[in-house]
Amino acid sequence: MIDTGLASSVDQLLEWIVEPIQLTRAQYQEAVAVYDEMRLWLHDPSSGLAKHTILIYPQGSGALGTTIRPKGRVEYDLDAVCLIEAAGVSPIALYQSVLVRIKHHPKYGSLVRERDRCIRLKLKDKFHFDLIPAIPDPERGGTFILVPDRKLKFWVGSNPLGYIEAFKTAETLVLEEVAKRDWIPVPPQEPAREKSVLALLVQLAKRRRDVFFDGADVAPSSILLTTMAMQSYRGVQSLGSALLEFAEAMKRRVMAAEGQPLVVLNPSNPGENLAACLESKPCRDALEELVSTFAGEARELSEAAGYDEIYRLLRTMFAESAEFAMKRAADEVNRKRASDGLRVTPAMASVTAARPRPSQRIPRNTFYGGAWVH
Amino acid sequence: MGTLTLKQQCQWVRKLRPELECSIRRGTLTVRGRYRPGPRSREYLVEIMYRLKEGRPKVRVLSPLLRSRTGDGFIPHVWDYGAFVGPCVFFTKNDEWTTRKKIAKTIVPWTELWLFYYELWLGTGTWHGGGIDHEPVKRLEEQSVATAPDSNLTLGAAHG
Numbered sequence: 001m002i003d004t005g006l007a008s009s010v011d012q013l014l015e016w017i018v019e020p021i022q023l024t025r026a027q028y029q030e031a032v033a034v035y036d037e038m039r040l041w042l043h044d045p046s047s048g049l050a051k052h053t054i055l056i057y058p059q060g061s062g063a064l065g066t067t068i069r070p071k072g073r074v075e076y077d078l079d080a081v082c083l084i085e086a087a088g089v090s091p092i093a094l095y096q097s098v099l100v101r102i103k104h105h106p107k108y109g110s111l112v113r114e115r116d117r118c119i120r121l122k123l124k125d126k127f128h129f130d131l132i133p134a135i136p137d138p139e140r141g142g143t144f145i146l147v148p149d150r151k152l153k154f155w156v157g158s159n160p161l162g163y164i165e166a167f168k169t170a171e172t173l174v175l176e177e178v179a180k181r182d183w184i185p186v187p188p189q190e191p192a193r194e195k196s197v198l199a200l201l202v203q204l205a206k207r208r209r210d211v212f213f214d215g216a217d218v219a220p221s222s223i224l225l226t227t228m229a230m231q232s233y234r235g236v237q238s239l240g241s242a243l244l245e246f247a248e249a250m251k252r253r254v255m256a257a258e259g260q261p262l263v264v265l266n267p268s269n270p271g272e273n274l275a276a277c278l279e280s281k282p283c284r285d286a287l288e289e290l291v292s293t294f295a296g297e298a299r300e301l302s303e304a305a306g307y308d309e310i311y312r313l314l315r316t317m318f319a320e321s322a323e324f325a326m327k328r329a330a331d332e333v334n335r336k337r338a339s340d341g342l343r344v345t346p347a348m349a350s351v352t353a354a355r356p357r358p359s360q361r362i363p364r365n366t367f368y369g370g371a372w373v374h
Numbered sequence: 375m376g377t378l379t380l381k382q383q384c385q386w387v388r389k390l391r392p393e394l395e396c397s398i399r400r401g402t403l404t405v406r407g408r409y410r411p412g413p414r415s416r417e418y419l420v421e422i423m424y425r426l427k428e429g430r431p432k433v434r435v436l437s438p439l440l441r442s443r444t445g446d447g448f449i450p451h452v453w454d455y456g457a458f459v460g461p462c463v464f465f466t467k468n469d470e471w472t473t474r475k476k477i478a479k480t481i482v483p484w485t486e487l488w489l490f491y492y493e494l495w496l497g498t499g500t501w502h503g504g505g506i507d508h509e510p511v512k513r514l515e516e517q518s519v520a521t522a523p524d525s526n527l528t529l530g531a532a533h534g
Contacts, residue, residue: 001410002486008413306416307490308443311497326494330502333490344483360390362483365470367451367491367505369462 003343003359005332009240010301010310016325017318018192018200021068021207023076027127028189031062031078034121034129037108039183042082047101053085057184059132059160061222064167065187065195066202070126071319073215078186079118079130081160083145086135091148091155095119098133116151134158144269162268170230171196197242198233202226204243204318208294211319218286224274227264228253240302247298251291262287337364377473380426390478401425405477411490418489422481429473431481433460435489443496450501451488461488465506 006012023031039056042049060079061067070076082098089097099119103109113120118130135155137144143161148154192200205225213219232249236242254262261279266272278284294317301313307326314322336342343359378386380403387396387405394407405422416438424431432455440459442448453462463484464470471480491503 002412002483002490004412004490006412006414010414305414306496307412307414307493308495308497310414311494315497323498323500326498327500327502330491330494333487334502334504337487342487344486360479360483362487363470363480365463365480365484365487366465366468367461367463367488367501367503368465369453370448370450370507 001345002333002362003336003345004329005336006329009238011239013310013314013325013329014204014239014243015192015200016328017207017314017321018195018203019328020321020324021071021203021318022192023067023069023189027069027076027125030123030125030127031067031076031129032186034108034123035078035080035186038080038102038105038121038129038131041105042098042101043182049084049097049101053182055081055083055182055184057081057083057161058186059164061202061206061226062186063160063164064202064226065190065199066206066222066226067189068203068206068210071207071210071214074210075126075128077128077130079132081132081134081145083134083136087138089135091146092150092153094133094135095148095150098131102131114150117147117149117156132158132160157269157271159266159268163266166267167198167226167230170233171198172235197237197239198229200239201233201242201246202229204239205229205246205294207319207321208317209290211317212290212293213286216286218283220283220287220290221274221277223266224264224277227266227274230267231264244298244302247291247295251295254288254291337362340364375474377426378476380424383424383477386476387478387482390476391482394478394482401427403477405482409486409489411486411493415490415493420485420489422477422485424477426473430466430471431477433463433481433485433488434458435460440492441496443499449492450495450507451503451505461485461492463488 035058041047042054042056044050057063058078058080062078062080067076067078084094084098086094099112099114102119102121103112108121111121111123113122115130118132121129121131123129132147134145134147137146137157140157143165144157144159146155147158149156202225206222209219209225228250229246232246233242234245236245261273262275262284263273264275266274278287297313297317301310301317304310304313307329311322311326314325333342340361340363342362344362345359380398380401383403384396384398387394391407394405396403396405398404403422403424405424407420409418409420410416418438419436421434421436422431423434432453440449440452449459451462452459463481487503491501495501
């Protein structure tokens, strides 16, 4: 066997799949630039909000490191919370005061779109920034917040920092203590090789969804996929094994509901069922179709023999990223060939062998020929 | 060191690649065995035949049979021996293979390498192993007069 650098699992190939689906440097920098601009604008002494204590922090995939590059009709986004210590304010008053401030921004004011629970800046290149006005939840305290629902004119409970903590715990990482300051930076975008298995798993699941639905409205939300991944993840360090465990656990969970409402509670906000949006039949059918397909593919991938077969599966699941992964595999071998460092790994050592055979260097060669076979 | 005899070639195969079977019959060395080029590759049954008077080993993949990826029947970097088509793993003019070299250290690992790139090509349609193309369906006796563009000599050049 050639020392290709590939393991018997598909872990390395899956990790390479993630590299081209992460945000480009420019996309990441644009997101951070908008975030920084908005936090400075909201904190500026000229702002009517400045008399309050304001904490601004990223939430969702931008905070978890699970954002993926836009594909087809799917956009990428950055969500941030603007937490204002304003006791006694009404939901509409809070929403309006933040809205007015943002609308006065010289660069972004004209890009504002009013959404039910956030204020959206619709930027170019398939990117939008969602700012969620909020106040601390006086009853539940801690990291719980109340978010105004503009249409329903009441408060909705949420806990984005609690969610981040739950995710980091599932990753077996320790959440960095929030420093005493008025904003939390957007974390850097780590290369795939430095990410946790759970973060990679979430990115792969989201990309599979995007390839499957191409932005259709019935596609399950990122937070639903992320939460189900968190809840199925048992700390295994093999990405291939984690993918299979997750896909099968998700299928079992969805199918076990047998048409009854699916309940996926937000781990940081127990009263919130993240699957409530699946009450519509088309959404539920779409999820069932996705989980069945995904579980079948993950099983096939775990058993497939032949890199052509593995490529075929990866191409179906993750589209053009599969080609990048295969090229990376070839590049690793070619790099060793070019430096005369490619070796043959000895076959299984015989127990009767006096000493193990050393690996042998493969001399350089040039493939020749090419023919049509009939 | 001069030309290695068939017996010497066989001894080297047994020493370096004991998992392969080696035999000599009527002036032909046959090295046969199962190859799995990468940890998730298929297993291939491969036969290498070598006659001193021909000077060049022939490689044949017995199973699974080599196939093209589309209907055109094309496979990159194979040689049409008439009776069969097999991986073409060296370029004669570069002296990569000479009768002084050990099959176990050259033809065998090059064939494994070829099979690795073959699987990638079968999937993606891109040959990632570099090499030199020639006019298709030329026979072995024509190889010595074939010329090749130098621009294709670098590793990693894509074909196919």
